[in-house]
Amino acid sequence: QPASYDVVVIGSGGAGLTAAIQASELGAKVLIVEKMPIPGGNTLKASVGMNAAETRFQTLKGISDSKELFYQETLAGGQGKNNTVLLHEFVEQAPQAIDWLAERGIVLSDITITGGMSIDRTHRPADASAVGGYLVSGLLKNIQQRPEIEIMTDTSVTGICCQDGQVCGVTLLNAQQESQDISCRSLVVATGGFSANPQMVVHYRPDLAGFVTTNHPGATGSGIALLQTLGAGTVDMGEIQIHPTVEQTTSYLISEAIRGGGAILVSQQGQRFINEMDTRDKVSARIIGLPEKAAWIIFDQQIREHNKATETYIARGFVISAGTPAALAAALAMDTAALQTTLDQYNRVVTHQQADIFGRTTALRQPLDHGPYYAIRIAPGVHHTMGGVTINTRAEVLGQNRQPLAGVFAAGEVVGGIHGGNRIGGNAVADIVIFGRMAGENAAGYALRQQ
Numbered sequence: 001q002p003a004s005y006d007v008v009v010i011g012s013g014g015a016g017l018t019a020a021i022q023a024s025e026l027g028a029k030v031l032i033v034e035k036m037p038i039p040g041g042n043t044l045k046a047s048v049g050m051n052a053a054e055t056r057f058q059t060l061k062g063i064s065d066s067k068e069l070f071y072q073e074t075l076a077g078g079q080g081k082n083n084t085v086l087l088h089e090f091v092e093q094a095p096q097a098i099d100w101l102a103e104r105g106i107v108l109s110d111i112t113i114t115g116g117m118s119i120d121r122t123h124r125p126a127d128a129s130a131v132g133g134y135l136v137s138g139l140l141k142n143i144q145q146r147p148e149i150e151i152m153t154d155t156s157v158t159g160i161c162c163q164d165g166q167v168c169g170v171t172l173l174n175a176q177q178e179s180q181d182i183s184c185r186s187l188v189v190a191t192g193g194f195s196a197n198p199q200m201v202v203h204y205r206p207d208l209a210g211f212v213t214t215n216h217p218g219a220t221g222s223g224i225a226l227l228q229t230l231g232a233g234t235v236d237m238g239e240i241q242i243h244p245t246v247e248q249t250t251s252y253l254i255s256e257a258i259r260g261g262g263a264i265l266v267s268q269q270g271q272r273f274i275n276e277m278d279t280r281d282k283v284s285a286r287i288i289g290l291p292e293k294a295a296w297i298i299f300d301q302q303i304r305e306h307n308k309a310t311e312t313y314i315a316r317g318f319v320i321s322a323g324t325p326a327a328l329a330a331a332l333a334m335d336t337a338a339l340q341t342t343l344d345q346y347n348r349v350v351t352h353q354q355a356d357i358f359g360r361t362t363a364l365r366q367p368l369d370h371g372p373y374y375a376i377r378i379a380p381g382v383h384h385t386m387g388g389v390t391i392n393t394r395a396e397v398l399g400q401n402r403q404p405l406a407g408v409f410a411a412g413e414v415v416g417g418i419h420g421g422n423r424i425g426g427n428a429v430a431d432i433v434i435f436g437r438m439a440g441e442n443a444a445g446y447a448l449r450q451q
């Protein structure tokens with residue numbers, strides 16, 4: 001007799017962990033299956049935060065925002081290609097998702113901004129550390145307190161079994177290559193994206209051959225393949241985001257929170273070349289258009305002090321620093337006068353003496369004039385796959401005929417359509433919590449009705 005659960009969750013990133021907690025709170029017995037040695041998935045690498053409008057943390061900081069504006073800016077950032085029904089649900093449920101986390105000890109009370117947004121709505125941990133590690137450890141703490149949730153790591157789901165058009169279980173394969181069948185009443189597929197599967201990336205986007213990826217090695221798109229065997233439909237598979245600021249020798253992501261904290265991008269010629277707070281697609285395209293296909297992200301001591309991630313960048317040896325702009329220019333083999341002029345011009349924009357010629361109007365926090373000065377060489381890398389399987393607003397996976405596959409739910413990066421042609425920074429963490437909850441709730445409901 002195979003072991004039996006109400007709900008099996010495939011993948012232990014933010015979407016899977018959230019779904020498991022939500023399902024168990026409704027009374028379901030849950031198994032989470034994770035193919036990597038540790039839980040957390042690519043969510044562990046999420047850096048900037050979680051977008052939401054009309055939250056209590058915004059109110060506490062006196063930030064006035066609206067769901068409507070969040071919707072419009074996400075749609076514009078997504079090149080108008082977003083699934084508007086899912087996007088509406090996303091925006092509507094975002095503030096509840098922030099509260100849901102806070103009620104479970106995961107408090108995102110610091111707020112910053114990302115490219116394509118006009119208002120500070122990216123919620124972060126109060127100590128300004130990266131959001132991913134904080135979120136995953138907080139979710140895991142909740143899971144440890146719930147004996148009705150089991151986690152198996154180092155174990156892949158390699159097949160889904162269906163009987164009479166209804167999901168009935170999964171086949172597992174562990175690190176010793178032993179196979180095991182598990183029975184379940186419903187399934188949540190939360191397997192993430194496919195940025196770390198270069199064959200699959202290049203299949204959909206030949207122009208991305210040779211690009212590094214910021215993703216963990218588990219981001220191979222296996223969940224999409226599993227669901228396709230059940231007849232799931234897919235959407236937007238060619239919509240693949242390259243993130244503009246990736247340290248190329250290690251593929252390490254330099255968080256958008258650094259620009260959100262006031263940093264600028266400068267070419268090897270010592271000049272700015274874009275509104276750094278434009279969307280990721282536009283900033284990446286401009287960097288690729290530079291003669292070096294790379295640029296420098298430049299910040300000062302005040303930005304370093306406000307963002308803990310900078311300490312990691314320094315410890316990892318990414319950062320070149322110098323006491324003065326002239327010394328920094330020399331260290332970067334850059335024209336000294338050009339860099340000084342660039343900083344002077346930018347500082348006049350910050351102090352409202354001058355409008356920005358590139359149209360930057362956000363994250364103009366404080367002049368870049370507190371030495372030491374810092375620079376990291378960056379270029380774009382494959383970061384997020386916006387395409388994936390189709391779902392409805394119950395997180396049910398839809399077949400190619402648009403009909404739900406009975407008992408099969410999906411959430412997170414494995415799902416396509418929400419972000420359209422370009423995902424806004426801070427919207428992936430919102431996505432995994434909002435749709436993870438939805439998938440967990442509906443998967444539990446479905447399973448418990450079958451009893």
Ligand code: ADP
Nearest residue numbers: 011013014015035041042043157192218412413
């Ligand atoms: P999301 O942000 O959507 O939650 P993540 O990338 O954070 O996605 O997490 C997805 C997780 O799913 C990763 O930890 C990955 O290793 C895991 N995973 C992917 N495919 C499988 C599979 N076939 N079986 C088990 N785990 C899987």
